[in-house]
Amino acid sequence: MSARVFINEVAPRDGFQIERDFIPTADKIALIDALSPLGFAKIEASSFTSPKAIPNLADAADVFHGIRRQPGVDYVALIPNEKGVERALACGVDELNFVMSASDSHGRANLRMTADQSLARFEAMVALADGHDVFLNASISTAFGCPFEGVVRAERVLEIVARLGARGLQGVTLCDTTGMANPRQVADLCADVLKRHPDMALTLHLHNTRGMGLANALAGYQAGVMRFDAALGGLGGCPFAPGASGNVCSEDLVHMFEQMGVHTGVDLDRLLGVAEGLPAIVGHDVPGQVVKAGTAQRRYPLPASLR
Numbered sequence: 172m173s174a175r176v177f178i179n180e181v182a183p184r185d186g187f188q189i190e191r192d193f194i195p196t197a198d199k200i201a202l203i204d205a206l207s208p209l210g211f212a213k214i215e216a217s218s219f220t221s222p223k224a225i226p227n228l229a230d231a232a233d234v235f236h237g238i239r240r241q242p243g244v245d246y247v248a249l250i251p252n253e254k255g256v257e258r259a260l261a262c263g264v265d266e267l268n269f270v271m272s273a274s275d276s277h278g279r280a281n282l283r284m285t286a287d288q289s290l291a292r293f294e295a296m297v298a299l300a301d302g303h304d305v306f307l308n309a310s311i312s313t314a315f316g317c318p319f320e321g322v323v324r325a326e327r328v329l330e331i332v333a334r335l336g337a338r339g340l341q342g343v344t345l346c347d348t349t350g351m352a353n354p355r356q357v358a359d360l361c362a363d364v365l366k367r368h369p370d371m372a373l374t375l376h377l378h379n380t381r382g383m384g385l386a387n388a389l390a391g392y393q394a395g396v397m398r399f400d401a402a403l404g405g406l407g408g409c410p411f412a413p414g415a416s417g418n419v420c421s422e423d424l425v426h427m428f429e430q431m432g433v434h435t436g437v438d439l440d441r442l443l444g445v446a447e448g449l450p451a452i453v454g455h456d457v458p459g460q461v462v463k464a465g466t467a468q469r470r471y472p473l474p475a476s477l478r
Contacts, residue, residue, distance in 0.1 A: 175434045177212035177398045179374065180421055182449075183234070184215040184249055186406025188227050189417075190453055196230040198452050200237040205445045206403070207241035210437040213266065215400075218249035219258040235262035245306065251282060252292065256299045266306040268344070269293055273328050274317035277348070281312065290334055297339045308342035309335045310376060315360070316351030318409075325360050332364055332371070342372035344400065347387065349409050350380020350416075354390035361394040376400040377419045378409065379458065384419035385427055392433070399424060403442075404449040404457030420459040422446050430467055439466065 183203050187194045203216055216238065222229035231248065240246060245265035250256055259267055271289035272278035278285050284292065293309065300307060314328050332343050345360065357375070364373055375391040375398070377384045388399055401424045407417030425437045446462040472478075 174397070175436055176392065176428055178210075178421065178425060178435050178437055179213040179215065179247070179398065179400045180206050180211045180403060181215040181376075181400045181418060182402040182404065182406045182421070184218050184228065184247075185400075185418055186402045186404070187453075188218065188225050189408050189410070190227060190406075192454060193227050194452060196233050196237065199230070199234050202403075202445070202449075202452065203234070203238045206442075207239065207244055209442050209445070210435065211244060212398070212436070213245040213247050215247040215249060215268065216264075218251070219255035219262075220249070220251045232258065232262055235259075235264060247308075249310070250296065253295050253299055256296050260300065260303055260305065264305065266308055267296075267300060269296060269307070269309040269340070270312065271309065271331075272312040272317075272348075273323045273331060274313045274320045276319040277313045277317050280319070286331060290331070290338070293335070293338050293340070306342065307340050308344060308372070308374070309340045310344040310346050312346045312348040314345040315347045315356055316349070318349045318351075325363065328360060329363055329367065332368055336368055336371055340371070342374065343368070344374040344376050346376040347378055350378040350383065352377065352387050353383060354386045357387045358390040358394040361391050361396050365395045372398060374398040374400060378407065379405060379416045379419055380409075385423060388419055388424055389427070392428075401425075404446055404453075404459045404462070406449070406453070406457060416458045420461075422459055422461050426461045426466055 217231035217234045218228045219231050247266040247268050248259040248264045250267045250269050275285040317323050375396050377387050401421040402418035403421045405417050405420035422442050425435045425439050428435050443462050449457055
């Protein structure tokens with residue numbers, strides 16, 4: 172086995188926030204508790220955003236207070252503003268994941284802020300976290316393309332990463348929000364970020380909107396990325412990519428890496444067991460493939476005519 176990659180489970184936030192129906196708080200807590208012992212580096216449990224903006228995550232505080240925290244797992248909250256920082260710190264989160272968009276049009280549509288406005292707000296958010304034992308990360312949406320503007324220049328993303336580092340952010344996540352990235356683009360941008368900012372923890376957050384999620388994850392890994400977001404069952408999506416599939420599927424990503432001899436630390440068999448129960452929670456089928464087909468080690472009996 173080669174060096175370990177770190178998988179961050181984001182279904183409880185990125186997956187559940189876009190579901191048609193509200194997932195009961197008890198079900199969210201039970202799912203996080205089932206995922207916690209499986210070897211994930213982080214679990215993004217919820218978001219401290221306005222309940223009016225994302226009603227599906229209005230129970231964020233109850234979720235954080237209700238889960239059984241597993242030693243060695245960081246429990247993450249997505250944070251849009253100063254009030255979100257205060258609420259999250261009161262719940263003892265391990266990581267604050269700030270969010271912004273690389274493209275101004277997506278930022279205005281999703282957050283009502285341009286990139287520069289988001290970066291200015293982050294200064295106050297970082298100040299609020301000062302003195303707390305909490306990791307500060309920023310997720311850059313539309314880092315590989317915008318559904319309104321199209322191409323987002325790599326130089327623009329690199330400029331934003333540099334400004335995040337100057338504001339005290341310890342990690343950055345490059346997000347392919349609507350699944351517009353391709354493997355060459357992912358490899359090039361990730362390599363540049365790693366070269367210019369070796370002290371920042373780089374995470375790759377990919378969507379499978381156009382069927383390139385795993386290919387992009389592999390390209391990121393080959394460029395040196397060791398941290399990946401993924402969602403159980405491939406849940407998630409983006410309101411600006413109607414009809415699209417969701418995030419890279421956790422169990423599919425773990426399966427790919429383990430088949431390659433890349434250690435993830437995640438117990439795939441137990442993860443598949445949890446994934447089997449996901450459709451009952453959300454009330455519909457989910458995109459994940461390995462849970463349906465079985466791992467590559469699965470064997471079938473010969474046809475009766477050949478026995």
